[in-house]
Amino acid sequence: MSSRPGRAARRALTAITTLTALLTLAACGGGTTPAADATQAAADSPGLTAARAAFQKYSERPDSIPVTKPVGKKIPKGKRIDFILCGVQSCKDLADFFTAAAGQLGWKVKQIATQGTPESVQAAYEQAVRDQPDAVVASGFPRAVYAKQLAQLKKAHIPVIQSNADDVVGRGVSLLKNGPKDVGVQGAMIASWVVSSSGAKADTVYFDLPAYTILKPVKDTFAAKYKQWCDGCALDDVDVPITAVGKDMPDRVVSYLRSHPKVTHVVFSLGLLNVGVPAALKTAGITGKHIVVNVGDAQNYQYIQSGLTDGAMALNSHETAWLQVDALARHFTGRSMAVDQKAVLPNMLVTKDNLPSADGDFPIVEDYQTQFKALWGLN
Secondary structure (H helix, E strand, O other), X not given: OOXXXXXXXXXXXXXXXXXXXXXXXXXXXXXXXXXXXXOHHHHOOHHHHHHHHHHHHHOOOOOOOOOOOOOOOOOOOOOEEEEEOOOOHHHHHHHHHHHHHHHHOOOEEEEEOOOOOHHHHHHHHHHHHHHOOOEEEEEOOOHHHOHHHHHHXXXXXXXXXXXXXXXXXXXXXXXXXXXXXXXXXHHHHHHHXXXXXXXXXXXXXXXXXXXXXXXXXXXXXXXXXXXXXXXXXXXXXXXXXXXXXXXXXXXXXXXXXXHOXXXXXXXXXXXHHXXXXXXXXHHHOOOOOEEEEEOOOHHHHHHHHHOOOOEEEEOOHHHHHHHHHHHHHHHHOOOOOXXXXXXXXXXXXXXXXXXXXXXXOOOOOOOHHHHHHHHOOOO
């Protein structure tokens, strides 16, 4: 609930898809260290101390993939995989990373596009049912959208691999990564930066996309940690319709900040909501606002490098895609996918101080490919 009176009522959206992107995972550039001018009382507060410790931990770049057990058998070539896209760039990136990994094992991947609508998703799954591939991989959709097709695939003994989806394993879904129990940490990561950078004196607005229901645990955890670490700090949340993405989102942010001039920090539940915002703020003459996003992308990493955005939670898309291939490699050799299901994928909070690259979506584990190929007997 907002701590400011008069906030417009949030618009309710039907959950049609979830992200990958998440679906996808970006942090903050300027102001990457706790404010030096914080009052002594704030500096000594347990909340600020905890936030700073969390921020330091989340800023470290992991150096190993979460699976270490080799497949142990020769992996068959010639497998055919259908990858169903979710309609946003982060899902296309995930599909491309998966395709690259599958190519290492001599598999062919067919990418099936959707617009993210229930009708287009169902049509894509219908295509997969007709194709009868060796496996289906998708990102961002709750099973309610494709329940009929999932049952058909299950009956045909075709494994379905999901990620960044508000779902559970079982009843046709063979593997789920970045599910509801996994993504909450992203909210804690973002909160650690907001509280640390403000010296526990933030006034924050959180822009969210309710259509992507997988983002709810991120929002809830952010609010909980923010309240725990930043006692008395103002927090407002604004729900955004998916139709605003790529259209009037910058105008919405400018309008909000003009009517709430005391806001110091702006948080976006997805990096794509921030696209165009820095330029719009400059045109509007709005300065001094700190921006952090969840699920960074190439555009936001460029913003961070240029000092236009402060940070981002970097999503583990590279590692997720290759882990999905690892799971299928085990399945095709008669092994269990359990080791991959139990694996905890890496995340990283990036700022200008630790940004690995601004040239595109970067891997969190730098040599992840070499490590996975070793598990597959390719090195």
